[in-house]
Amino acid sequence: MRMRHSAEPVPGTGFIDPAVLARIGNLQLVARNVVDGFINGLHRAPWLGLSLDFAEHRAYMPGDDIRRIDWRLYARTDRYHVKEFEADTNANFVVLLDTSASMGWASGAVTKFDYARFLAASLAYFSHQQRDRVGVITFGTDIVDYVPASARHMDVLLHTVDRSRAGGGSDLTRALRSVNELLRRRGLVVLISDLYDDPARVLAAVSPLRFRGHDVIVFHVLDPAELDLPFDDALSLEDVETEEQLPVVPDQLRLRYRELVRTHCETLEREFTNQRIDYALLDTSQPLDHALFSYLAARERLSRSR
Amino acid sequence: MPLQFLAPLFLIAAAAIALPVVLHLIRREQREATRFPSLMFVRQVPHRVTRRRRLRDLPLLALRVLALLLLAGAFARPLLERERGVAAGANTGPREVVILLDRSYSMARAGSWERALAAARAEIDGLGGGDRASLVGFDANAALLSPPGADRVRLRGMLGELRPGDAGTRFDPALRLAGSILAGSPLARREVVVISDLQRIGAGEGIEAKLPPGATLRVVPVAPSAGRNLALGAVSFGRERFAGQERITASARVVNPGAAAASVTVTLEVDGRVLASRSANVGAHAAAVVPLPPFTLAAPVRGRVRLEDDALAADNAWHFALAPDQATRVLVVAPDAGASLFLERALEVGGEPGFRVAAQRSLPASLDGYDVVVVNGAALPGGAAAQALRRWVASGGGLVVALGPASGAATAEALLPGAPGQLVDRTQGGGAALGYVDLAHGALELFRTPRSGDLTAPRFYRYRPLRIPAAGDSAVRVLARFDDGGVALAERRVERGRVLAFASTLDRSWNDLPVQPIFVPLTHRLVRYAAAVAPLIPAHVVDDVVDARAAAHADEQQPLLVVAPSGARTELPPGARALPLAEAGWYTVRAADRADDVLAVIASNVDVRESEPAALPGDELITVATLPGAPGAPLQASAVPLEERERRQSLWWYLLAAAIALLVVETVLSNRGRRAAARIQEGR
Numbered sequence: 001m002r003m004r005h006s007a008e009p010v011p012g013t014g015f016i017d018p019a020v021l022a023r024i025g026n027l028q029l030v031a032r033n034v035v036d037g038f039i040n041g042l043h044r045a046p047w048l049g050l051s052l053d054f055a056e057h058r059a060y061m062p063g064d065d066i067r068r069i070d071w072r073l074y075a076r077t078d079r080y081h082v083k084e085f086e087a088d089t090n091a092n093f094v095v096l097l098d099t100s101a102s103m104g105w106a107s108g109a110v111t112k113f114d115y116a117r118f119l120a121a122s123l124a125y126f127s128h129q130q131r132d133r134v135g136v137i138t139f140g141t142d143i144v145d146y147v148p149a150s151a152r153h154m155d156v157l158l159h160t161v162d163r164s165r166a167g168g169g170s171d172l173t174r175a176l177r178s179v180n181e182l183l184r185r186r187g188l189v190v191l192i193s194d195l196y197d198d199p200a201r202v203l204a205a206v207s208p209l210r211f212r213g214h215d216v217i218v219f220h221v222l223d224p225a226e227l228d229l230p231f232d233d234a235l236s237l238e239d240v241e242t243e244e245q246l247p248v249v250p251d252q253l254r255l256r257y258r259e260l261v262r263t264h265c266e267t268l269e270r271e272f273t274n275q276r277i278d279y280a281l282l283d284t285s286q287p288l289d290h291a292l293f294s295y296l297a298a299r300e301r302l303s304r305s306r
Numbered sequence: 307m308p309l310q311f312l313a314p315l316f317l318i319a320a321a322a323i324a325l326p327v328v329l330h331l332i333r334r335e336q337r338e339a340t341r342f343p344s345l346m347f348v349r350q351v352p353h354r355v356t357r358r359r360r361l362r363d364l365p366l367l368a369l370r371v372l373a374l375l376l377l378a379g380a381f382a383r384p385l386l387e388r389e390r391g392v393a394a395g396a397n398t399g400p401r402e403v404v405i406l407l408d409r410s411y412s413m414a415r416a417g418s419w420e421r422a423l424a425a426a427r428a429e430i431d432g433l434g435g436g437d438r439a440s441l442v443g444f445d446a447n448a449a450l451l452s453p454p455g456a457d458r459v460r461l462r463g464m465l466g467e468l469r470p471g472d473a474g475t476r477f478d479p480a481l482r483l484a485g486s487i488l489a490g491s492p493l494a495r496r497e498v499v500v501i502s503d504l505q506r507i508g509a510g511e512g513i514e515a516k517l518p519p520g521a522t523l524r525v526v527p528v529a530p531s532a533g534r535n536l537a538l539g540a541v542s543f544g545r546e547r548f549a550g551q552e553r554i555t556a557s558a559r560v561v562n563p564g565a566a567a568a569s570v571t572v573t574l575e576v577d578g579r580v581l582a583s584r585s586a587n588v589g590a591h592a593a594a595v596v597p598l599p600p601f602t603l604a605a606p607v608r609g610r611v612r613l614e615d616d617a618l619a620a621d622n623a624w625h626f627a628l629a630p631d632q633a634t635r636v637l638v639v640a641p642d643a644g645a646s647l648f649l650e651r652a653l654e655v656g657g658e659p660g661f662r663v664a665a666q667r668s669l670p671a672s673l674d675g676y677d678v679v680v681v682n683g684a685a686l687p688g689g690a691a692a693q694a695l696r697r698w699v700a701s702g703g704g705l706v707v708a709l710g711p712a713s714g715a716a717t718a719e720a721l722l723p724g725a726p727g728q729l730v731d732r733t734q735g736g737g738a739a740l741g742y743v744d745l746a747h748g749a750l751e752l753f754r755t756p757r758s759g760d761l762t763a764p765r766f767y768r769y770r771p772l773r774i775p776a777a778g779d780s781a782v783r784v785l786a787r788f789d790d791g792g793v794a795l796a797e798r799r800v801e802r803g804r805v806l807a808f809a810s811t812l813d814r815s816w817n818d819l820p821v822q823p824i825f826v827p828l829t830h831r832l833v834r835y836a837a838a839v840a841p842l843i844p845a846h847v848v849d850d851v852v853d854a855r856a857a858a859h860a861d862e863q864q865p866l867l868v869v870a871p872s873g874a875r876t877e878l879p880p881g882a883r884a885l886p887l888a889e890a891g892w893y894t895v896r897a898a899d900r901a902d903d904v905l906a907v908i909a910s911n912v913d914v915r916e917s918e919p920a921a922l923p924g925d926e927l928i929t930v931a932t933l934p935g936a937p938g939a940p941l942q943a944s945a946v947p948l949e950e951r952e953r954r955q956s957l958w959w960y961l962l963a964a965a966i967a968l969l970v971v972e973t974v975l976s977n978r979g980r981r982a983a984a985r986i987q988e989g990r
Contacts, residue, residue: 102344105341105343112343194343194344196343196344196346223343231340235339236339236340237340237341238339238340239343239344240341240342240343240344241343242345244345245339246348253348256351257348257351260351261347
């Protein structure tokens with residue numbers, strides 16, 4: 001799944017420009033704007049009423065929790081029945097947010113980290129609306145902040161995401177190893193990162209989450225300038241994490257650079273797909289709708305599987 | 307429609323397009339590093355830091371280059387030549403025809419003039435409806451006889467009045483006049499027709515005149531008749547005194563340019579009387595000098611040497627005018643008899659007129675009867691004698707003073723251009739030489755031309771440099787200086803007389819001047835200049851310009867009347883001197899108020915070179931006188947000055963407006979691109 005290429009927005013949704021969102025200071029408001037706008041635009045939402053909606057009664061079977069016996073019905077019919085609900089919506093939803101320095105870069109109004117924060121907040125808000133337990137883990141070379149998944153942690157999550165800042169180095173392998181130890185209960189794990197690492201190492205870091213039974217969605221966030229290298233004059237580029245400098249003539253290496261980036265992304269997508277991990281490449285100039293749609297598709301699949 | 311530029315030098319500014327090209331090649335490397343999320347991919351690309359020159363921002367570059375080109379073009383002030391009408395009319399439109407008719411005396415050869423007139427009439431008859439024609443008569447000079455127009459009757463009438471003159475042929479003035487007529491013509495087709503016997507003398511040293519580009523030149527040669535023609539080249543006169551009278555011996559030079567030997571009779575006429583006839587045989591392509599018997603010259607005479615009639619009459623007569631006793635009377639005053647030996651001998655040598663020299667040791671009381679007094683190393687008189695000398699000089703006498711050991715320091719100094727200075731002895735060291743000579747001065751201009759005499763050759767061992775007053779005296783002029791700056795020769799005008807002072811002697815006591823080749827001509831020039839004697843020339847050539855006032859010995863204020871051989875009368879107002887000779891024969895110069903009183907007779911003859919039958923090929927004349935170019939080039943355009951046409955078209959304004967518009971577009975695009983680039987490269 002590569003949502004970046006879906007040029008057509010979801011029918012009825014408004015265009016939510018990340019640059020506009022960046023002007024909204026309140027992250028909850030941002031998330032609500034994104035999610036509510038998105039939901040209101042949908043004609044059909046198969047997951048509405050999933051959470052505590054009554055489905056049917058069935059006869060009490062030995063072993064059933066006696067707390068689930070409908071005593072009112074017993075009073076009327078003198079038979080034991082238990083209430084059935086359509087689904088259990090209390091899944092874990094955990095966002096893994098990359099806070100390395102490279103995420104703080106932008107060629108336009110929105111840094112990758114801002115974009116990632118909007119995305120994380122929006123997804124968390126959305127899940128919270130579904131009564132999921134939401135949590136967040138920010139990481140650089142290791143875990144920075146950890147908010148365990150809980151139905152009551154939405155505010156904490158938003159606060160944590162809001163105050164987090166991009167900086168420092170990045171070690172995906174080490175960070176995700178720690179994350180894997182923290183996430184005991186399986187659920188939906190969303191990784192938001194620019195994934196500046198060798199695809200094999202990225203896959204080696206992410207795959208254990210999948211092996212633990214998590215549904216994993218990887219949002220690969222990149223700036224348009226990282227995809228195109230639009231510089232004109234000869235210049236020295238400085239790595240924001242390592243501060244290494246390299247003199248380059250963009251005209252000369254642009255084509256090769258784009259090819260390398262494209263190969264990198266295609267490799268990641270292919271390998272993640274093989275591991276049944278959803279992968280979406282996000283361009284910070286693109287609306288958040290794409291990310292949400294990607295998430296919802298995965299969420300729907302998850303609900304069906306239960 | 308070719309493009310012209312009024313100020314083409316501004317096009318050099320178009321080279322400024324190299325500037326944006328270079329700027330677009332330059333890749334400005336950022337001084338500060340640009341932050342970038344990761345160099346993971348950049349590092350994997352093998353790259354060279356060496357820059358490859360490649361043009362960037364091609365649209366911007368194109369805008370800038372185009373704007374610069376338009377600006378340069380605007381400043382060069384372009385204008386368009388509208389030649390569509392020209393090209394169409396170049397072969398079919400009306401013509402501007404200039405007929406150049408040769409009226410030199412060679413055209414008077416039997417039959418030539420009639421053929422020339424017939425050719426001219428044929429040209430006039432051949433004019434089309436819209437054609438315009440003008441008639442120019444030329445010999446050594448050119449005259450516009452009929453201005454450009456379509457009046458054929460007038461042209462024909464003018465032809466009827468024309469006769470060959472006495473002058474020779476020169477093509478340059480005629481072609482220049484034709485060129486100026488064509489340049490002002492509004493017609494597309496322009497043509498010059500030369501009707502001439504094409505005497506080679508007409509080309510002179512070379513034809514420099516060029517017709518306007520595109521004008522055509524057509525030559526109608528008038529071949530001379532095959533009849534015999536002998537010419538009198540020149541007549542020389544020898545003077546000698548015999549039995550107290552002056553005797554003239556004339557020698558005539560007869561030229562036979564023909565291919566057959568001829569016998570000829572040469573006749574000498576003096577004052578209308580035939581004095582002698584001599585027969586001579588002249589070989590083919592040869593000349594013969596025929597001596598004529600001497601005759602006595604007691605009074606001014608006008609004479610003529612002539613041959614019998616042949617095909618060309620104009621070159622059969624040689625007119626002359628002679629006056630007796632033209633020798634300059636010179637008194638040489640020297641302290642001793644041998645001191646002026648060299649000077650006296652030099653003055654006795656030849657000359658026309660010569661010198662009649664008398665020598666004395668001191669100035670006589672009266673100087674009447676002398677034209678020039680040469681004081682060679684003797685003391686100048688003082689007191690009353692000095693006053694008398696001054697009066698004599700003021701009345702027109704000439705005084706040449708050569709300073710020597712006996713020259714006084716205080717006597718008659720007022721006459722000299724400067725006081726004689728202290729004696730300078732240069733016997734040690736090889737003597738002094740002349741360091742500066744005013745060759746523009748009349749006394750020394752003979753030595754102006756190359757190889758005419760080296761005035762720096764004489765060595766002066768002793769001299770007394772003249773002390774010229776520092777305050778400028780317009781009557782005093784320095785003619786020569788020694789190599790140490792001392793004044794060697796100076797002139798002072800004293801009313802009508804001239805005084806020349808020489809700082810050394812005119813003998814061998816103080817210098818080696820007398821043994822130098824220039825001694826004889828120098829002394830002749832100095833004495834003649836001091837005497838203000840005009841050289842007597844017995845005969846001139848048509849086209850010469852003579853000083854009529856000098857020939858008549860008339861002062862500046864006297865009005866003169868000149869009667870030409872044809873009887874035409876010309877008045878010379880006070881101050882006017884020049885008399886151009888246009889006819890062969892005798893010009894008489896008379897006092898305007900006494901027309902019967904002939905003051906001078908000036909003889910004028912045809913230029914015998916015109917008799918040479920050698921003709922210039924018509925093709926050669928066409929080649930040297932025409933310029934390559936599209937037929938009928940400038941036309942109407944040339945009638946209107948370039949500046950005016952450029953002002954009317956004002957193309958520069960449009961170019962400037964276009965350049966400004968391009969620059970505005972360039973500014974907008976450039977700023978937009980720069981802002982975008984800046985946003986990207988700021989990178990957070």
